[in-house]
Amino acid sequence: MVKQEDKTRSPRRETTKVLYLDLDVTDTREGVILARELLAANTDYHVEFIDSLSDEAVEYEKENGGLEITSF
Template sequence: MIFKVLYQDSVKRTPRRETTKSLYVEANTEVEARSMVESVKDYNIEYVEPLEGNHLEYEKKSPDFKITEFEK
């Protein structure tokens, strides 16, 4: 399943909508998606959103849509 992870670049800053970024990962669960990102990056993860159906198709049309792969 594809998940959209909304995050801030630093855990030290207070989250603000204007600085929220996103990335896409493929994982089995939301917990696994969060763990994948947290194990590699020092991000303040705000929300992990599962994407499927029409929502996934809409996100795929975005020029920013790219599944992020982390090296193990």
């Protein structure tokens, strides 16, 4: 998911960060809904975009040091 640090900032590529969540859901739509609920309840982030990652994408991120799972 792509986010800004707080809800008062407009999304800008230069300051956008990525957040990874590991959710136990059956489909992408359910995951997007759950992710938005978790973020609204636990952060002040302005979330612009949420998408699921394939198993291959997760492995790539793990191998290249870009994957850090966030827990609430």
